[in-house]
Amino acid sequence: MLVGRSRPLGALRSAVRTRPAVAMVEGEAGVGKSRLVRELIDGDLGPLAVLIGHCHPVGEPFPFGAVLDALREVGPRLARLPRLNPVTGVVGPLLPEIAEHLPPPPPSTGDPRADRHRLFRGLRELLNALGPALLVVEDLHWADDGSRRLLRFLMGDPPPDLAVVVTYRRAEVPGGLPLGTAYRPPSPVTGVVVGLEPLDAAGVRALTSAILGEDTSAEFAARLHERTAGLPFVVEEVLRTLRDQPGDARLLDAVGVPVLLRDAMAERLAALPATATRLAEAAAVLGVPAPAELLGEVAAVGAQRVDQALTSALSGQVLHEAENGRYGFRHALARQAVYDTLTGPGRRQLHARAIDALEQVEPRPLVQLAEHSARAGRVAGFLRYGEAAADRAAEQGDATAATGLLRRLLDQPNLPAADVDRLAIKLGRVAHTGLDQHDPAEALARLLTDPRLSTSVRGEVRLYRGLLLVRQSGAVEQAMAEIETAVADLAERPDLAAKGFAVLGQPFVGITSVTDLARWRTAADAFRASTDDVELRMSLLANELSSRLHIGDPTALAEIAALPTAITGTGARRQLARAHCNVGDAMTSVGHFRLAAGHLRCGLRLATEAGGPFVVGTARTTTARLDWFTGQWTGLAERAGALLEEYRDLVPIAGELSLVLGLLAATRGEWAEATGHLGATGAFTPEESIAPVAIAGCAGLAGVALAQEDACRAVVEAERGLDIVRRKGVWAWAGELGPVAVSAYLAAGRHADAEGVVAEFAAGLSGRDVPIAAAALVECRGLVDGSSAALREAADLYAALPAPYLAALATERAEPSVAELAALVDAFDALGATRDAARCRHRLRTLGGGTPSRRGRRGYGNELSPRELEVARLLASGHTNREIADVLFLSPRTVEQHAARVLRKLGAVSRTDLDAEALP
Known part of the structure; x- marks a missing residue:
């Protein structure tokens, strides 16, 4: 595949079509000059005879070799020509392979310069006789002087139907002039110089x-x-x-x-x-x-x-x-x-x-x-400079460089036990703030078998390894077991044990119930109350406040309001950054959206200043999820996709980004993409996932099934999410799941089950401060009772958060008027929810309300209309006409007409030519 060369290739093709032409392709070794020329030759050149010659760096002297080499195989073509100019006979002695097809050579003039000029004329006439031709000379920087002179002659007055393409490395051309002297194509010769640069990333x-x-x-x-x-x-x-x-x-x-x-x-x-x-x-x-x-x-x-x-x-x-x-x-x-x-x-x-x-x-x-x-084999110097370099990198927030150096130092044989202890602790601490999780975790695992580690250091190493494993795919249960073992080894380090308690007590990891985790949170809170270490207190507070918010503790907001926005000490600032980001994440999960935005901004600023790349990653990810809720969808898919590419190996981050991408795809009716992303949220492996994200993933999968009118599958997906909620005992996380689960049961004719979920939901939220779940509970009751008033109340509660998409969905379910449906079409269109807007348009048509448009009805000429753009995106993503008809609530015949106009306007031969990323 030729990459990044469309413009140079286009320039060559254009030149070759407008003969006579001269194209000079320059670039360093390995940049792809020959590959570009081959792509030109392999294309449709019509009747052109392609003649290729090569210059070589070493070998026997071969005057004019590059051009003569290109003519060796033209014998069969010459045999079909009726008569050649007698001057072409001078070529025969130099090319015996084609001599039989040429006139007899004329006698020498006795003047070498005259003979050479006659040879040049003979070669020019031979190229002219061959008809439309492309002469390619590769690696001109190695050409002999005779070849350069000959090419100057040909390129100065080429036959009318000849195109010449030469390639060379300018840096290796003697004197910097490929032809030996300056060259400018004479009129009417088409001239182009194509400079190839290396590829970017x-x-x-x-x-x-x-x-x-x-x-x-x-x-x-x-x-x-x-x-x-x-x-x-x-x-x-x-x-x-x-x-x-x-x-x-x-x-x-x-x-x-x-x-x-x-x-x-x-x-x-x-x-x-x-x-x-x-x-x-x-x-x-x-x-x-x-x-x-x-x-x-x-x-x-x-x-x-x-x-x-x-x-x-x-x-x-x-x-x-x-x-x-x-x-x-x-x-x-x-x-x-x-x-x-x-x-x-x-x-x-x-x-x-x-x-x-x-x-x-x-x-x-x-x-x-x-x-x-x-x-140089200076082990002491490596240890001294390496540790100092790691310390400097850690201070500057470059955790990846620091952990890489520390791993190499720990791999040194015969390292004293005191050095092993010190370096191991540094590795664990620094790795915990960075993004490089796998390699440090493996290095710490090897250290745990090292007999030189002291007991307390072994416990600290095990603790940090567990903290790293929490972030890795398929390692959450192993991480918790490792941290619990570490806590037992840290009897002499209650400060470190408290960090372990705080992580073990976090309610959102895995599927262990909140009740069973309470003892760890109690132990962590007790230590926080007794310590004077500011950094440690802030670290424990970051876990405690977010944990309380996640389960809907109504007293948490008052304490959060007193959280500072600045603090002295790099380590303390990192923990304060983590506190704000953790709080912002929890607020996003439970629906305090306006407050969440402020905490995320503050936490991101602090983490950037103090050097906490993992915390920066969590803040950026939670911001993407918050943007989903609050309707900030412009460019969101691209941002979330780029973040997922960057943080793909980190479970807490990757799962949440997959959720955002899956939900966005579902609103566009791109079912396969939506299912793929939502399946990566942990919905099928909740024991190894972040519970609120996995639950929302189940809700998304159930919603996709409902949209495809598969009530049975929707119930299965919803019940998977309900099982996580019940095992965790946290109904605060059912805000997105509740209405979908109730809708699935109702669609399957299981009214009693729908009522049962509403009762459980209400009991689970009693006394809890969870705005999004509270709105969802009102919506669930409206769905079960068929109450438009309740659904409108839910829409108002969603809008106040603000959660415009959820508000629009609730309004749509409340038997809206024609005018309200028209407003919903505009609302969904403004968000980019293609499928939802199409569904409302279909309802409007059914009610006789026409098809509204904020843009008015105008002619789009060769531009894509909004509907054609929707069709184009679905075509580019591989949907069939039938599937597009289902997504957009159109007839297959209408989709067929739209598809034909899309292909015509975009100049595409078939739908496989469409590029989703190139669409406006």
């Missing part, structure tokens, strides 16, 4: 997905882009080495240099002077772009010789100039290729010199010093 992702045949994560694509600098050839070679384990970003650093790239770098190194080679080796050891002076110091090249050596390394395409006068390699694999040429002693010596040089830099580059110490 999105292009690398598209190319990788095409090669692997499956979607690739943004993380993997970004890491691959970093390793390959976006050069398509290098990307393909790396993926070739990863064919057995594609898509794992962690494996990229271990990928060896592809053979072709290694050989290319070896050839370039061999052509350099000794001093330039030493600079390249120093750059490979340093690993990051460096100033010329530092390169010279590490390479032991005198200051007076550095500039000359550097110029050679740059012109030899080994080193590249980065920004701010620093020099390094084009990409990581080029650097690795040079590094691999060093002997073991040579590497250690260069790393030692790098340490000596970098120790003089202020501020000290601790990560680089740690890396060089490890490579």
Whole structure:
């Protein structure tokens, strides 16, 4: 698949069609020049004869070889021509393969320059006789001087039906001029210069997905882009080495240099002077772009010789100039290729010199010093610099860098027990604030078997491992068991034990009932009341307040109002950020939407300032869920999708984002997409999920089934959610589930079951402060009793939250008037709820109310009308005409007419040509 080259390809095709034409394609090695030309040739070129010649870096002298090479196979075409210009005979002696089809060669003039000019004329006449033709000359930077002169002649006055395409690397062209002298296409020759740049991260992702045949994560694509600098050839070679384990970003650093790239770098190194080679080796050891002076110091090249050596390394395409006068390699694999040429002693010596040089830099580059110490075999230096670098990274909020360094330090053999204890504690603490969960959890698991760990440290390590496991898919039950075991080991550290109590007592994790968790919350609250540690008190308060809000404790809001918005100390600020974000999350679950927005903004600000990437992730995710409730749907699907890509491995975040995406898809009638996302909320694995999200996922699945008029399946999905609510004993989380469950029972003719759910719901909410569930209870009663007044009351309660979509649904169920239905159409349209708007339009038509439109009836010309846009999106997502008719409440014939207009307006041949992302 050709990626990111539509404009260059279009330019080439346009030039070839407007002959005579000259196109020059330039770009560095591996950027895809030949691939672009091949795509041009493989396309529809009509009657053009394609002639391809190559220039070679080494080999026997072959004057004019590139062009003559392109003509070797034209014998059969010449055999069909009636008569050739006699001057073409001069080509025969140079190309015996086609000599029999040419006139006899004329005698030499005795003047080499005249003979050469006659040869050029003969080749031009031969190309003219071949008719419409495309002459491609690859790798012009390696061309012999004769070929350049010949091409200048042909391109200066090409036959009228000839297109010439040449490719070259400008950096390797002698003198920087591909044809040896400046060239400008004469009139009326069409001229175009196509410069190819490396792919960006999105292009690398598209190319990788095409090669692997499956979607690739943004993380993997970004890491691959970093390793390959976006050069398509290098990307393909790396993926070739990863064919057995594609898509794992962690494996990229271990990928060896592809053979072709290694050989290319070896050839370039061999052509350099000794001093330039030493600079390249120093750059490979340093690993990051460096100033010329530092390169010279590490390479032991005198200051007076550095500039000359550097110029050679740059012109030899080994080193590249980065920004701010620093020099390094084009990409990581080029650097690795040079590094691999060093002997073991040579590497250690260069790393030692790098340490000596970098120790003089202020501020000290601790990560680089740690890396060089490890490579030089200086274990003490690696420990000293590595721990200092990890501390600095943690202070700056870069938990991923800190945990990576700490893991490497702990992997060192013969590390003293005191160092193991200290580093293990740091690893657990830092990992808890970051996003890198899997690797630190595995490292902590290995440490738990280390006999050097003291008992209290072992308990702390186990606690942090449990906290990491809570966030991993399929590990919630294991996490809780690990934390409970850790608490038993922390008798001498009641402060840490209290953290374990607080997590074990959280009501929203897994399916253990709130009653059974009460003892852990009581223990955590008791310790909080007795400690003077501000950071610890705030940490425990963050869990306590959100837990109380989640179960609808009516006294929680008063305490939350006293929560500060600022605090001293980085650790305390992180915990205050967590408190505000936890409170915002709980408020979103139970319906205090206006208050939730303020706490989320405050928590996000504090977490960003104090360096808490995991807390930042939870705040961004909860904000997406809050936007769903409050009707802020513009761009929400794109935002939630991007967040899911970023946080896919973190259960608390991924489940909630999947919920938002599933609910949005359901409002558009995209049932398969909705079901897929809603199934990823934990609805089918509540024991490993966040309970409120799993319950809402069940509600969403039941709603999809109801929309498809499958009452039995809707009951099954609703009862799955009700089972979670009952096992947890928290009816505060049934706000979204209650009305759907009641509707499912009523649709299945199970009126008594619907009444039973309403009774349970009412008992569960008695004395609880849960605004969204309170509105839902009123709606449930209205549904069971058939009371329009109750449903309108519920709509008013939803609107006050505000929850405009839920308010609109309740209004629709309250036997609305024609005018109210028309307003609902506009309300659903404004949100983007395509399916709901279509349903209300259908009801209006049934009632004889016509089809309203806020836009008025106007002609859309070649633009898509709103209805056509709805059809286009459903077509692009793979729906059949029958399915679209069901979603939009239209006849199949009407959908067929809309679909035909959509394809015509968008210039698509079939629905498979439609791109959902490209639609307005």
